[in-house]
Amino acid sequence: MALSPRTSVVFVPRNAYGTSYHGLVQIGQTEHVVRVDLGGTPEHPQWRGARLLGSSALRELLSSQMDILQAKLELCESIEAFTAELEDVLEKQQQQKTVESSQSAVSLDKTPTVHASFYAGLMDELDAVGWDFVFELDDHSVVLCIDDSSGQRHTVRAIMFADFPAAPPRLENDYGVALRVERDVNGRWLTGALRHMNEIVARYQHVWQVLRHVDESLWVLDAEATASLRLSRRIVLANLVLLELTFHPERPETLPSWRFLGSEANIAPLRSRWHANRALWSTNATTRENLEVLLGFPPPTRPTETSESGGFECGICYAYSLEDELTVASGEGERTSLVPDVLCANQHCGRPFHRPCLIDWFRADPTARQSLGVIFGQCPYCEQSISASTLASRTPRM
């Protein structure tokens, strides 16, 4: 932080009567000339009506204070008093300036120095990649895109650090697949990243098609969040009955791993039918056709009202998906949203809850008990005992 520039003010009388003064105002390294002319006659000088004159540079410097100084001048009794006033104003202004400049200095410090080699390296990389693949570009990151054969766009974001291209960029994509960060034969990072992304798109093309079909033909609950490559889908079968399917990334047409959600009384018959018919899953049929065979009834399609969540909203916050604030706060950069995953076991109730909502309620409820990472309490609706694990669990990702 710079020292506050020194200010000083000196006035000398221009005549023997003391009706006019020359002044020298020093601010830091520069000096400004000012003049003070008193009102009245030479015989009877009066401070009322006195005028302050200064160079345009000083006037600009004091722009907001000029009127105040003029007013103060007229109230002064002597040139000494005015000198003190002027010094005071200048000092305050300099302090303010110092604060401002130190603030801007701090904000500048945060931006690391970027060398020309950064931009030279980046341009070289982008030329090699081909500008057709560049989707977005700003001063520290570039988004590359690939369109697959079905016309869907896949993107990968590369975040460059100041010492790029010497240091590798960080690669991010929406698919939960870690991209290899390595140079290609010509020593370039981005071409390697794009090639790897192409491999991934080709490899998972099939599973994406299957998932898209599932999203379109069945009542999938969290379809909004399916832009990312989550391999599991929650499908509504009836009121408060869900089927969660997790597809195999490379053989999505085979029987996915499955889990029924709902009260035991509702899901037991479905589960036994599913077990009995499991062998009938056909790799040539669509997921919807297979579900119909295995369940013995056609699964419902999505209702036209988009707000409907099949009665699967959390009984506490009344929302279906809950942004996982913990994940967001921990800065993993990956926003996951939770769906209600704890269900009341009472078959007449079967209310779903978000685990965090239920835990919050148990913490507010003096009758709830905690033991070894599990909180035991009562369902807020039917008072049946219900428990929730306080240990974080995450939705399976690839």
Add this chain to the structure above:
Amino acid sequence: MDAVSRRLLKELQDLQRDRASSAATSELEELAPMDDADLLSWKATMRGPEGSPYEGGRFHLTIQVPSNYPLQPPKIEFVTRVCHPNVRFATGEICLDILKTAWSPAWTLRSTCLAIALLLNHPEPSSPLNVDAANLLRCGDQLGYESLVRMYTRIYAMQ
């Protein structure tokens, strides 16, 4: 939007959807936020239950929703003076278990107000906030109690 506002908005939507069907039958005449900008302050108007000494009266209530609702119950008070063993005559404070210890997130603002309407007709003189009214009931003076309530209903709730 935070979780409280989301839940209150949902309750408001449900209220508006059910308004046409339930307004005629329920004692709850009105339940709405005081101001569109603030979902945490509500007002309610209920009719005195038919066949009760409160019949014919209209009672106004204020509802303050805490910022951690529904983990904490809303604060509900009568604005209209009401003579009831479980309502403090001077302040309108209500003694009802679900507004205190027996609260559960399963209650909504609407169901809580309906519970208060039910309380009007089913006083609990063993935990009184209005001892004079409670004593009449505890002494078995049903006629005296009902006349007293009817008088106050006429004075304060029938303008």
